[in-house]
Amino acid sequence: DAGVIQSPRHEVTEMGQEVTLRCKPISGHNSLFWYRQTMMRGLELLIYFNNNVPIDDSGMPEDRFSAKMPNASFSTLKIQPSEPRDSAVYFCASRGTPLGQPQHFGDGTRLSIL
Amino acid sequence: AQSVTQLDSQVPVFEEAPVELRCNYSSSVSVYLFWYVQYPNQGLQLLLKYLSGSTLVKGINGFEAEFNKSQTSFHLRKPSVHISDTAEYFCAVRGSYQKVTFGTGTKLQVIP
Numbered sequence A: 001d002a003g004v005i006q007s008p009r010h011e012v013t014e015m016g017q018e019v020t021l022r023c024k025p026i027s028g029h030n031s032l033f034w035y036r037q038t039m040m041r042g043l044e045l046l047i048y049f050n051n052n053v054p055i056d057d058s059g060m061p062e063d064r065f066s067a068k069m070p071n072a073s074f075s076t077l078k079i080q081p082s083e084p085r086d087s088a089v090y091f092c093a094s095r096g097t098p099l100g101q102p103q104h105f106g107d108g109t110r111l112s113i114l
Numbered sequence B: 001a002q003s004v005t006q007l008d009s010q011v012p013v014f015e016e017a018p019v020e021l022r023c024n025y026s027s028s029v030s031v032y033l034f035w036y037v038q039y040p041n042q043g044l045q046l047l048l049k050y051l052s053g054s055t056l057v058k059g060i061n062g063f064e065a066e067f068n069k070s071q072t073s074f075h076l077r078k079p080s081v082h083i084s085d086t087a088e089y090f091c092a093v094r095g096s097y098q099k100v101t102f103g104t105g106t107k108l109q110v111i112p
Helices: none
Strands: A005-007 A010-013 A019-024 A031-038 A042-050 A053-056 A065-071 A074-079 A088-095 A109-113 B003-005 B010-014 B019-021 B024-026 B032-038 B044-050 B056-058 B064-068 B073-078 B087-094 B100-102 B106-111
Touching: A005 A088, A010 A019, A019 A088, A019 A109, A031 A074, A042 A065, A042 A074, A042 B100, A053 A065, A074 A088, B003 B087, B003 B100, B010 B019, B019 B106, B024 B073, B032 B064, B032 B073, B044 B056, B044 B064, B044 B073, B073 B087
Parallel strands: A010 A109, B010 B106
Antiparallel strands: A005 A019, A019 A074, A031 A042, A031 A088, A042 A053, A065 A074, A088 A109, B003 B024, B019 B073, B032 B044, B032 B087, B056 B064, B064 B073, B087 B100, B087 B106
């Protein structure tokens, strides 16, 4: 079974550039989550979708961050413009029904903003 | 509101010794509880989960956890650790809402 697929695995770019992270959830899962992990703040939930609809984006740090889920098999997290403090590992996770199902995580995108 | 507390940020333990990683939670509703493991440069993987029923839950890699409702705890245990268990372990809780709250993680370092 294919798990959650994230791309790219690593990204290094200069500050001010636009960054797009991609996620393909597990087929049949109806919830999708974006997390950010840093040494200082641990694992933070940025946003999650249910049936392609954003349910809670209270964790999105600021307007430079945006996320979309145009269909059940694809989501993007975009940072524009990027800043050095955005450097982190970004994880995507998906979950199916019914209640009580665990989240399945991708391997993450390690983002470095110079 | 719900929250998860992992009091120990790091736990060193000698190989073949037992280990317990502590997790306490708070929630105003019934919860589902999870333990995840994260190896370096990887995402989180599910170790075990408690949904209902028996309070002792067995997971992968010889780990088990016990749900204690009166103490609002879900501690993770393994009777004999191996070098390969060196990783970071996250406790998570999910109440009636869809959001899962993760603890801050406990780094388990197994010493040869």
